[in-house]
Amino acid sequence: MTNSIAEIEQSECMLVVGSNTTEAHPVLALRMKKAMRGGAKLLVVDPRKTWLAERADVHLQIKPGTDIPLMNAIANVIISEDLHNKQYVESLTEGFDEMKLAAAEWPVERAAATCEVDAGDIRKAARLYAAYKHAGIYYTLGITEHVCGVDNVRSLSNLALITGHLGYEATGVNPLRGQNNVQGCNDMGNNPVYLPGYQEVADGAAREKFSAAWGQQVSEIPGRRLDQMLDGLHDESIKAFFVMGEDPIVSEPNVEHVHVGFKKLELLISQDIFLNETAKIYADVVFPATCFAEKEGTFTNSERRVQRVRKAVDAPGEARTDLQIIFDLAKELGHDWGKAQPSKVWDEFARLSPNFSGINYARIEESGIQWPCPDVSHPGTKFLHEGAPIRGKGRLYPLDHIKPWEEADDDYPLTLSTGRTLYHYNAATQTLRNEGHREKQPKSFVEISAEDARELNIADKEEIVVQSRRGSIVSWAKVSEKVRKGVIWMPMHYAEASVNILTGDGKDLKVGTPEYKLCAVRLHKP
Amino acid sequence: MPTNTLTINGEQVAVLQGESLLDACAKMGISLLTACHDNRLEAYGGCRTCLVDLDGAPRPVPACKTLTSAGMVVSTSGEQLETVRATIDEMLECIPAAALETWTDANRFIGYDPQQCIMCDRCVRYCDEIMQCNALEHVGQGVDAFIQPTQGDSFLDTSCELCGGCIGTCPTDALYSKQSLKVFNEQSDAVLSSTRTVCNYCGVGCVIDIESQGNNVIDIDAQTGVGPNDGHLCSKGRFAWQFINHPQRLTKPLVRNTESGELEETSWQNALSIAATKMLDIKQRHGADSLAFLASSRCTNEDVYALQKLARAIIGTNNVHSCAAT
Numbered sequence: 080m081t082n083s084i085a086e087i088e089q090s091e092c093m094l095v096v097g098s099n100t101t102e103a104h105p106v107l108a109l110r111m112k113k114a115m116r117g118g119a120k121l122l123v124v125d126p127r128k129t130w131l132a133e134r135a136d137v138h139l140q141i142k143p144g145t146d147i148p149l150m151n152a153i154a155n156v157i158i159s160e161d162l163h164n165k166q167y168v169e170s171l172t173e174g175f176d177e178m179k180l181a182a183a184e185w186p187v188e189r190a191a192a193t194c195e196v197d198a199g200d201i202r203k204a205a206r207l208y209a210a211y212k213h214a215g216i217y218y219t220l221g222i223t224e225h226v227c228g229v230d231n232v233r234s235l236s237n238l239a240l241i242t243g244h245l246g247y248e249a250t251g252v253n254p255l256r257g258q259n260n261v262q263g264c265n266d267m268g269n270n271p272v273y274l275p276g277y278q279e280v281a282d283g284a285a286r287e288k289f290s291a292a293w294g295q296q297v298s299e300i301p302g303r304r305l306d307q308m309l310d311g312l313h314d315e316s317i318k319a320f321f322v323m324g325e326d327p328i329v330s331e332p333n334v335e336h337v338h339v340g341f342k343k344l345e346l347l348i349s350q351d352i353f354l355n356e357t358a359k360i361y362a363d364v365v366f367p368a369t370c371f372a373e374k375e376g377t378f379t380n381s382e383r384r385v386q387r388v389r390k391a392v393d394a395p396g397e398a399r400t401d402l403q404i405i406f407d408l409a410k411e412l413g414h415d416w417g418k419a420q421p422s423k424v425w426d427e428f429a430r431l432s433p434n435f436s437g438i439n440y441a442r443i444e445e446s447g448i449q450w451p452c453p454d455v456s457h458p459g460t461k462f463l464h465e466g467a468p469i470r471g472k473g474r475l476y477p478l479d480h481i482k483p484w485e486e487a488d489d490d491y492p493l494t495l496s497t498g499r500t501l502y503h504y505n506a507a508t509q510t511l512r513n514e515g516h517r518e519k520q521p522k523s524f525v526e527i528s529a530e531d532a533r534e535l536n537i538a539d540k541e542e543i544v545v546q547s548r549r550g551s552i553v554s555w556a557k558v559s560e561k562v563r564k565g566v567i568w569m570p571m572h573y574a575e576a577s578v579n580i581l582t583g584d585g586k587d588l589k590v591g592t593p594e595y596k597l598c599a600v601r602l603h604k605p
Numbered sequence: 606m607p608t609n610t611l612t613i614n615g616e617q618v619a620v621l622q623g624e625s626l627l628d629a630c631a632k633m634g635i636s637l638l639t640a641c642h643d644n645r646l647e648a649y650g651g652c653r654t655c656l657v658d659l660d661g662a663p664r665p666v667p668a669c670k671t672l673t674s675a676g677m678v679v680s681t682s683g684e685q686l687e688t689v690r691a692t693i694d695e696m697l698e699c700i701p702a703a704a705l706e707t708w709t710d711a712n713r714f715i716g717y718d719p720q721q722c723i724m725c726d727r728c729v730r731y732c733d734e735i736m737q738c739n740a741l742e743h744v745g746q747g748v749d750a751f752i753q754p755t756q757g758d759s760f761l762d763t764s765c766e767l768c769g770g771c772i773g774t775c776p777t778d779a780l781y782s783k784q785s786l787k788v789f790n791e792q793s794d795a796v797l798s799s800t801r802t803v804c805n806y807c808g809v810g811c812v813i814d815i816e817s818q819g820n821n822v823i824d825i826d827a828q829t830g831v832g833p834n835d836g837h838l839c840s841k842g843r844f845a846w847q848f849i850n851h852p853q854r855l856t857k858p859l860v861r862n863t864e865s866g867e868l869e870e871t872s873w874q875n876a877l878s879i880a881a882t883k884m885l886d887i888k889q890r891h892g893a894d895s896l897a898f899l900a901s902s903r904c905t906n907e908d909v910y911a912l913q914k915l916a917r918a919i920i921g922t923n924n925v926h927s928c929a930a931t
């Protein structure tokens with residue numbers, strides 16, 4: 080997030096795109112609710128009628144996968160009606176003319192037809208977003224999990240830059256992180272092209288710094304992204320897979336294909352708190368690890384705040400902390416790193432990563448600090464891009480519509496989208512083990528519009544088969560006003576109705592993020 | 606921002622416009638007792654616990670609900686105030702006499718004990734103002750009053766999102782966590798402790814307190830004014846902790862028996878040794894880049910820093926990624 084969570088209360092206008100915030104980030108949504116209570120305008124872009132969408136000033140219930148035409152059209156309205164911030168654009172951005180030309184390819188009426196929304200609503204949304212000073216954008220995986228995920232994000236940053244809506248309270252571009260330490264996991268360099276602290280593997284000086292600190296030469300060969308690792312299973316260029324706290328055969332798309340790859344592996348090591356599905360079938364070695372309540376360390380939240388995690392109870396049996404396991408394995412591999420002390424590990428990271436150097440355990444004992452925080456006298460950073468974009472000039476991108484990997488057709492006439500509910504979490508290894516949450520939402524369901532249900536002669540709560548070109552699963556119909564005609568929606572939480580049996584091989588063309596948010600399916604009776 | 610200067614107990618204090626007498630007292634270090642007040646809710650003035658004397662007012666005023674203005678002269682103690690406060694205390698204690706006939710709700714999370722309820726309506730207001738769910742209502746008047754899920758249904762059938770924010774704001778034990786009551790062992794003399802940490806679900810990073818009895822987690826709650834969540838939690842954050850002490854947790858390393866194909870329990874030394882030997886063997890035969898490492902965005906910064914360091918500095922590959930890339 081470029082902004083802080085508490086700032087959301089100061090919003091005058093919020094543009095929420097592809098985020099069912101009240102279910103996926105319920106506590107952050109409370110700040111939005113408060114802003115709404117105070118009169119803030121709410122613009123929601125979502126194929127589903129979410130809690131926020133129902134209460135929005137404008138709900139653009141777009142056809143899935145048409146975000147860029149919509150954002151281009153909004154940019155178009157803002158520019159053609161002279162609502163853009165000319166001074167900001169002139170002095171603090173680059174690429175305006177090209178971007179403007181590309182956006183001009185999407186007049187409101189054309190976008191309205193492609194996105195299947197009302198042209199008047201597009202104009203209204205554009206005018207509201209441009210009109211207010213404190214206008215922030217909030218998005219999640221509804222934006223990123225597409226073949227054009229990166230460009231979708233750019234289409235949003237275009238809007239922020241042409242209006243100058245960046246660099247002060249409640250105003251910026253804010254991805255809401257889906258998991259407790261998504262932010263930190265990236266910050267720490269668990270990325271094939273970034274070393275810790277976003278220092279590039281391609282940067283020789285950065286490699287030298289880490290090589291010197293670790294006493295071992297860091298390879299200059301860029302690593303593989305997760306999707307490329309999975310590809311490597313198939314062509315057998317990947318022989319060993321170390322999987323920490325993940326369950327790829329549940330969480331990766333096109334599961335049947337993933338199975339084929341895993342069968343070819345020579346070695347799978349799994350480190351987890353439960354015996355997950357991947358480990359059950361494929362692991363050669365399983366390390367019993369500890370959950371968050373059993374260890375010391377830090378998580379970094381969506382607003383870049385590094386906060387202390389503390390041990391409340393002992394791990395069960397012989398389970399060891401994740402850090403201890405990695406230190407033990409390092410030793411077994413011939414490298415004695417000494418005692419596994421979280422604070423020392425943090426200090427090593429912070430020393431090598433300038434944007435984090437000012438953060439240490441003593442400073443975050445009472446409350447967390449938001450990076451960038453370059454030295455110990457720095458208070459941390461509430462919002463980014465103050466005064467000007469960090470890179471000097473904000474880059475505007477010329478963008479065009481990119482069609483999804485798979486669109487509905489005569490054989491598979493419905494578009495399936497997937498996501499999280501309020502009561503469960505991802506593969507639900509934790510929440511389905513809670514009686515109350517299991518009872519509240521015990522099994523998979525398929526949200527379907529009344530119109531589609533009628534046409535297909537499907538009754539509410541009826542057992543149905545959902546089939547895609549990859550496979551099929553059994554679930555239960557939930558006739559709902561949340562979804563539009565032609566679109567169905569399923570939660571991703573249920574192993575017995577794993578939606579990733581259905582999802583396809585589409586992935587972002589630039590960074591490989593899977594297109595979980597849509598694939599073509601059909602429904603039939605069992 | 607414009608300020609007002611007023612006098613409290615003979616001393617002058619400057620406060621911002623829009624602040625209440627309760628805020629002004631807090632600024633001077635005078636902590637007035639409150640019951641119906643929660644900083645996160647609109648001032649209510651329902652319980653009258655925080656009454657103070659205000660010059661010119663015909664009777665004591667509730668500090669929480671009285672906005673400051675310049676020149677106010679306020680006193681927080683005095684004989685008459687003490688008498689009024691004693692009466693209010695009595696009233697608060699006598700309220701729960703009725704309304705014993707209450708809801709027995711099938712939900713597993715939120716319980717209600719009307720004996721403890723002082724009808725401050727914090728829960729009802731929380732559900733209305735903060736959650737905007739309106740899943741709780743105040744029924745009846747005086748000694749017959751109680752609260753219930755809106756229209757008397759079970760919480761499971763209302764708009765309730767089972768966040769338990771009503772429990773969080775309740776100043777007594779009228780609203781309580783059923784899970785905690787079930788797990789808490791009254792007979793045990795195991796140490797009770799409270800550990801401040803961060804929730805492990807979404808990326809908001811709510812600061813939580815894990816309450817434990819010995820090695821058992823018995824509750825999770827949050828404190829107003831602390832962390833990005835300001836005391837708020839969602840249903841998962843507050844209640845989905847049974848997995849921690851779950852019997853299916855892994856407690857021993859496992860290795861696959863190459864003959865039977867089954868995973869079998871083994872010693873740490875054996876598991877580590879097999880893992881390391883095989884990793885080094887594969888590195889030698891196929892090169893460092895034939896190994897891949899997937900870090901978890903559920904683990905701590907320190908855990909995942911160490912994992913990428915192991916991949917880069919020991920194995921010698923940049924094949925490190927995580928699901929965090931979406």
